[in-house]
Amino acid sequence: MKYGRKILEAVTGYVPGEQPVDLNVIKLNTNENPYSPSxxxxxxxxxxxxxxxxxxxxxxxxxxxxxxxxxxxxxxxxxxxxxxxxxxxxxxxxxxxxxxxxxxxxxxxxxxxxxxxxxxxxxxxxxxxxxxxxxxxxxxxxxxxxxxxxxxxxxxxxxxxxxxxxxxxxxxxxxxxxxxxxxxxxxxxxxxxxxxxxxxxxxxxxxxxxxxxxxxxxxxxxxxxxxxxxxxxxxxxxxxxxxxxxxxxxxxxxYGYMRDNVERVRATRGRLHTALAAMGFDIPESQSNFLLARWDGTPTAREIFETLRDRGIYVRYFALRGLENALRITVGTDEQCGALVHALAEIVRK
Ligand SMILES: Cc1ncc(COP(=O)(O)O)c(C=O)c1O
Incomplete structure (x- = not known):
């Protein structure tokens, strides 16, 4: 860029997770809370x-x-x-x-x-x-x-x-x-x-x-x-x-309202972890509202990410060193996570 600062030539800029306009998407890609604020x-x-x-x-x-x-x-x-x-x-x-x-x-x-x-x-x-x-x-x-x-x-x-x-x-x-x-x-x-x-x-x-x-x-x-x-x-x-x-x-x-929502997310996190681990995903113990689900088999993690996306379920894939075989999945509601598990079971079985 002719008018740009020298320093910016080497900067790509931060790429945030996708924010789809379609509200029907099951959005498990940017670690938002699935529950309403107080x-x-x-x-x-x-x-x-x-x-x-x-x-x-x-x-x-x-x-x-x-x-x-x-x-x-x-x-x-x-x-x-x-x-x-x-x-x-x-x-x-x-x-x-x-x-x-x-x-x-x-x-x-x-x-x-x-x-x-x-x-x-x-x-x-x-x-x-x-x-x-x-x-x-x-x-x-x-x-x-x-x-x-x-x-x-x-x-x-x-x-x-x-x-x-x-x-x-x-x-x-x-x-x-x-x-x-x-x-x-x-x-x-x-x-x-x-x-x-x-x-x-x-x-x-x-x-x-x-x-x-x-x-x-x-x-x-x-x-x-x-x-x-x-x-x-x-x-x-x-x-x-x-x-x-x-x-x-x-x-x-x-504050109590927030704590109640957090407890719901934590409970769902435990259930989601168990379900994904049973499918063969390798997941470190999460202290947050998302799971890093590592997957070594076929289809690849990137392919799983794309197939999920086609089905209206958004998770996060990072094309970064050491994360090529992983999906980062936000813990949503039980219903959203159930839909994810259901879709994944079909995708990884193929
Ligand atoms: C580790 C970490 N720090 C900070 C933030 C930014 O939070 P905020 O939405 O308040 O800018 C994020 C958002 O995803 C995050 O993952």
């Missing part, structure tokens, strides 16, 4: 009225941040920043703490947006391969960088590294450690206590998955106030709309 969210947005459109929103979403501090047992509102989805906060953490030419550390495989954001910023991402069980190898702890991005649970494996490994990482790493907890509500434990214990720890959460609010674009980062202050300098003035803030506030207040 009715209180809808009420709160309705109650906002026309004035909220005319005025600028609260620049720092204080009411929502205050509620998060309460909910997550943080010392104060100044330990939280809210964002237009976690993706914005991931971009923000790189722009805030990494100079172009400095290095960012991440495991491989992981959320592929990390690499795109680094390239866009002009910094190098060092990818260290996870071991065969999707755990951190020794080399991960020995690689210095300015920032470390660690998804826990990781995507697309769904596997969480033990908390003690994250402790060891925070203790030894010379820069900021981001613990990306996008999927953590579906897991057995979390690291929300880490920012209080480690000065370099930043925990990020999204409301796209467990709270069923992917369309609203809501995320938070939790860290010590010195770190949050730096974020505040770099973020857009009004990075969260009035509607997002109202939705986020209502959602976090109705």
């Amino acid at each position: 009715p209180r969210v809808v009420e709160a947005m309705r109650a906002l009225g026309i004035e909220a459109l005319r005025r600028y929103p609260d620049p720092s979403a204080s009411a929502f941040r205050q509620e998060c501090a309460k909910r997550y047992g943080l010392p104060g509102t100044d330990w939280v920043i809210a964002g237009n989805g976690m993706d914005e906060l991931l971009s923000l953490v790189i722009r805030t703490f990494v100079d172009p030419d400095e290095k960012v550390l991440a495991p491989y495989p992981t959320y592929s947006l990390y690499d795109v954001l680094c390239k866009l910023h002009g910094c190098e991402m060092i990818s260290v391969d996870l071991d065969g069980h999707f755990q951190l190898p020794e080399r991960f702890y020995e690689t210095p960088a300015k920032l470390c991005l660690l998804a826990r649970p990781n995507a697309p494996s769904g596997v969480s590294v033990p908390r003690v490994d994250v402790e060891r990482l925070c203790q030894g790493f010379p820069g900021i450690v981001v613990i990306d907890e996008a999927y953590v509500d579906f897991g057995d434990d979390h690291c929300m206590d880490f920012p209080a214990r480690f000065e370099n720890a930043v925990v990020m959460r999204t409301f796209s998955k467990s709270f069923s609010l992917a369309g609203m674009r809501i995320g938070i980062a939790v860290a010590r106030p010195e770190i949050i202050n730096e974020f505040m300098k770099v973020k857009d003035s009004y990075n969260m709309s009035a509607f997002s803030e109202a939705a986020a506030l209502a959602a976090v207040k109705d």
Whole structure:
């Protein structure tokens, strides 16, 4: 591109999962929650009225941040920043703490947006391969960088590294450690206590998955106030709309509603895992709302993906090293997963 920046020549851009217009598709490809958000969210947005459109929103979403501090047992509102989805906060953490030419550390495989954001910023991402069980190898702890991005649970494996490994990482790493907890509500434990214990720890959460609010674009980062202050300098003035803030506030207040939906997803996840394993798929124990189903036989994983797609069932296939023989499947409702299992049984039997 004649007018483009030099740096962009090497950037392909992030490729999100397909968002079909046809609402009849069984959509198990982008790790959305199959259940509706809390009715209180809808009420709160309705109650906002026309004035909220005319005025600028609260620049720092204080009411929502205050509620998060309460909910997550943080010392104060100044330990939280809210964002237009976690993706914005991931971009923000790189722009805030990494100079172009400095290095960012991440495991491989992981959320592929990390690499795109680094390239866009002009910094190098060092990818260290996870071991065969999707755990951190020794080399991960020995690689210095300015920032470390660690998804826990990781995507697309769904596997969480033990908390003690994250402790060891925070203790030894010379820069900021981001613990990306996008999927953590579906897991057995979390690291929300880490920012209080480690000065370099930043925990990020999204409301796209467990709270069923992917369309609203809501995320938070939790860290010590010195770190949050730096974020505040770099973020857009009004990075969260009035509607997002109202939705986020209502959602976090109705926490029990989210937990009930999460329990339903976890129960379905167990049933789906058992059914797929019985068919011969090899699946690591998932702490998230998706399964990485590895398949060595014929048809190939890519062919299965395409056949499912033709039948109106969307799952995710990554043409990436080490993932060629795998499908990432979002846990939907029991009915959706039943339809998937039924279709797969026919496809792999052929
Ligand atoms: C590991 C991980 N982190 C962050 C995100 C982004 O979340 P959000 O929808 O809040 O931008 C995703 C979304 O798929 C994800 O998989």
